[in-house]
Amino acid sequence: MTKCIKNVICTFCGTLCDDLEVDVSDDGKRIEQVRNACAIGAEKYLHVGNPGRVVVPRMRQADGTYKDVSYDEAIDFTAKTLLKAKKPLMYGWSSTNCEAIAEGNVLAEKIGGVVDNCATVCHGSSLLAIQDTGVPSCTLGEVKNRADRIIFWGCNPAHAHPRHMSRYSIFPRGFFSAKGQKGRKIICVDCRETDTAKVADHFVRIKQSYDYEVFDALRTLLRGEEIPDEVGGVPREKLQELIDICKGGRFVTLFFGMGLTHTLGRNHNIDAGINFIRDLNDYTKATLIAMRGHYNVTGAGQVLGWQYGYPFACDLSRLTTARHNPGETTSVDLLVRHEVDACMVIASDLAAHFPFEATRRMAHIPTITLDPHICMSTELSDLHIPVAIVGVEVGGCCYRMDNVPIDTRKVIDAPEGVLTDEEVFQRINKRVDELLAEAGCKDAAEYLEYLEKQEA
Amino acid sequence: MTAGTPSPLVNLFEKEDFEDWSKPHLVGATTEYSSLLALQAKKEGGERKYGNGIIVSVVTCTEIKQGVAIETGKTSQAYFDACSVIELDDEDFKTLGINKNTNVRVTSAAGTVVLKAIGARQGLYPGLAHIPMGPWANIVVPSYTYSTGEPCFCGFDCLIEPAPEAKIESAVKLMHEKCGLEYVGDPHYD
Numbered sequence: 001m002t003k004c005i006k007n008v009i010c011t012f013c014g015t016l017c018d019d020l021e022v023d024v025s026d027d028g029k030r031i032e033q034v035r036n037a038c039a040i041g042a043e044k045y046l047h048v049g050n051p052g053r054v055v056v057p058r059m060r061q062a063d064g065t066y067k068d069v070s071y072d073e074a075i076d077f078t079a080k081t082l083l084k085a086k087k088p089l090m091y092g093w094s095s096t097n098c099e100a101i102a103e104g105n106v107l108a109e110k111i112g113g114v115v116d117n118c119a120t121v122c123h124g125s126s127l128l129a130i131q132d133t134g135v136p137s138c139t140l141g142e143v144k145n146r147a148d149r150i151i152f153w154g155c156n157p158a159h160a161h162p163r164h165m166s167r168y169s170i171f172p173r174g175f176f177s178a179k180g181q182k183g184r185k186i187i188c189v190d191c192r193e194t195d196t197a198k199v200a201d202h203f204v205r206i207k208q209s210y211d212y213e214v215f216d217a218l219r220t221l222l223r224g225e226e227i228p229d230e231v232g233g234v235p236r237e238k239l240q241e242l243i244d245i246c247k248g249g250r251f252v253t254l255f256f257g258m259g260l261t262h263t264l265g266r267n268h269n270i271d272a273g274i275n276f277i278r279d280l281n282d283y284t285k286a287t288l289i290a291m292r293g294h295y296n297v298t299g300a301g302q303v304l305g306w307q308y309g310y311p312f313a314c315d316l317s318r319l320t321t322a323r324h325n326p327g328e329t330t331s332v333d334l335l336v337r338h339e340v341d342a343c344m345v346i347a348s349d350l351a352a353h354f355p356f357e358a359t360r361r362m363a364h365i366p367t368i369t370l371d372p373h374i375c376m377s378t379e380l381s382d383l384h385i386p387v388a389i390v391g392v393e394v395g396g397c398c399y400r401m402d403n404v405p406i407d408t409r410k411v412i413d414a415p416e417g418v419l420t421d422e423e424v425f426q427r428i429n430k431r432v433d434e435l436l437a438e439a440g441c442k443d444a445a446e447y448l449e450y451l452e453k454q455e456a
Numbered sequence: 457m458t459a460g461t462p463s464p465l466v467n468l469f470e471k472e473d474f475e476d477w478s479k480p481h482l483v484g485a486t487t488e489y490s491s492l493l494a495l496q497a498k499k500e501g502g503e504r505k506y507g508n509g510i511i512v513s514v515v516t517c518t519e520i521k522q523g524v525a526i527e528t529g530k531t532s533q534a535y536f537d538a539c540s541v542i543e544l545d546d547e548d549f550k551t552l553g554i555n556k557n558t559n560v561r562v563t564s565a566a567g568t569v570v571l572k573a574i575g576a577r578q579g580l581y582p583g584l585a586h587i588p589m590g591p592w593a594n595i596v597v598p599s600y601t602y603s604t605g606e607p608c609f610c611g612f613d614c615l616i617e618p619a620p621e622a623k624i625e626s627a628v629k630l631m632h633e634k635c636g637l638e639y640v641g642d643p644h645y646d
Contacts, residue, residue, distance in 0.1 A: 043527040064640040120605045159520040193579025209611040262609035330605025352591050355607045357599035363635040375530045379628050
């Protein structure tokens with residue numbers, strides 16, 4: 001007899017769907033069936049029971065093979081490695097809960113590390129633009145209940161956020177949007193005719209990297225000024241049509257994704273987008289929301305934001321002040337310029353999603369990876385600490401892409417002996433305190449001096 | 457140049473920039489490499505033709521197949537199938553003179569990797585190619601961030617050359633080889 005757990009929160013993408021139904025076995029150890037999830041969400045829950053799960057930490061030997069070690073040894077190694085490093089990088093945080101992130105930041109503060117989350121390679125530029133310009137935003141609930149004009153710009157929810165369209169943006173019937181899809185006009189702007197473009201009413205294909213120009217042209221048209229016959233591969237008439245559609249709506253929402261932040265212009269593209277939405281507010285109600293990828297990348301930014309004032313790339317290596325300087329304290333730049341001497345990857349896969357130049361550096365400095373599964377980062381690190389999966393084996397607070405905090409649930413028990421991210425950080429913190437006390441040092445800087453004296 | 461032999465450009469990056477990991481990479485190389493390619497293309501007189509290859513602008517994006525495969529496992533066959541490909545427009549297949557599902561060598565300012573060229577799953581236009589995000593794509597993604605922290609994941613120029621004989625490496629082996637680490641395999645997935 002299986003037990004059905006309702007309203008489970010799916011911890012895969014930033015949409016954080018909260019209506020999953022998961023059948024678990026009587027002993028609460030196995031997931032039998034998942035309903036209401038997308039292909040990716042279902043796979044996330046169903047593959048948990050696959051054979052080959054790592055349940056004890058693995059340390060890489062000199063010959064390249066791995067040896068199983070105990071959690072105590074792993075935590076001792078981590079504490080010593082981080083204390084020995086002058087400027088360790090602690091990257092990731094997007095696939096764990098806010099509690100673990102807060103505990104990790106305590107550690108970063110102690111050892112003088114650089115804390116950076118996945119926003120650095122996805123919506124970091126959006127955050128820069130939001131700091132510069134502000135953000136006329138709303139929640140996904142408002143989109144569902146009010147929006148009648150949806151623009152997808154440089155994002156592809158059909159693939160990256162599979163249930164976004166059915167839960168919030170295109171199909172659902174809401175309080176003021178009772179007609180559902182029939183009452184909405186969907187516009188998709190992209191350089192590829194994506195599967196999202198195929199369900200849109202209007203697809204505007206722009207030339208790759210011409211987003212800024214097109215935004216500018218739209219703003220110019222909105223103010224009733226003249227533009228050239230063609231901008232970024234789009235004819236003037238088409239742009240005018242877009243403006244007319246937007247002006248004719250009661251509530252416009254612009255969703256934007258990596259197509260804007262990864263391409264030429266970066267934060268300036270988002271700047272232009274925000275200003276376009278601001279201008280549109282002269283005629284109707286208009287908002288925009290960033291399509292955040294990992295389920296808690298927003299939360300990682302929130303926690304860093306309320307603790308240090310910066311949403312990503314926060315350098316705590318001075319031990320007394322937090323610094324944030326994109327291009328200098330961002331992970332890719334730090335790795336490429338060889339400015340960090342140890343690396344800790346938490347709940348993300350640096351090696352699979354960073355340019356190779358950065359990965360290569362990571363592979364040649366002491367690296368510790370906290371991840372429930374085997375991934376590229378674990379295969380290139382010196383130590384892999386397996387942890388429980390948030391949203392499946394442990395609950396915790398996560399932030400949806402519209403900055404709404406949602407408490408995720410535990411569905412099954414973690415394999416015996418496997419710690420959670422939060423517990424691992426608590427134990428590392430404790431070990432760091434012990435090491436500092438043993439050496440009679442008050443902070444990491446003193447500990448470095450102590451180590452130098454020891455060597456001399 | 458015959459099909460399968462890499463262009464001199466590939467050798468340049470393999471030898472001088474790529475193998476010596478101890479030297480920080482020249483971060484400004486992206487734009488210089490693009491203009492170099494453009495210049496070469498003009499010299500050859502053909503549109504985007506260079507040697508027996510073509511020059512395309514590459515974007516790397518997520519895909520549902522890749523997303524599912526990430527959850528299945530990054531050492532799985534599903535991940536390999538989803539990510540070790542490059543999507544090209546039909547026109548570009550004609551210009552390259554190859555059939556679909558042929559291996560090609562992709563070279564950018566950052567490095568070079570062998571991928572399988574497949575037809576576009578989501579509409580492209582001639583001169584635009586797509587590689588799903590993953591270790592294979594990242595070999596050719598330039599690390600220059602324009603002081604924002606974000607590397608050039610979208611819109612970097614690549615040279616695509618037919619390489620039907622070349623082999624596509626598995627993710628872990630590729631990373632180990634390119635990082636200069638010895639690949640010893642692992643009981644967890646071998």
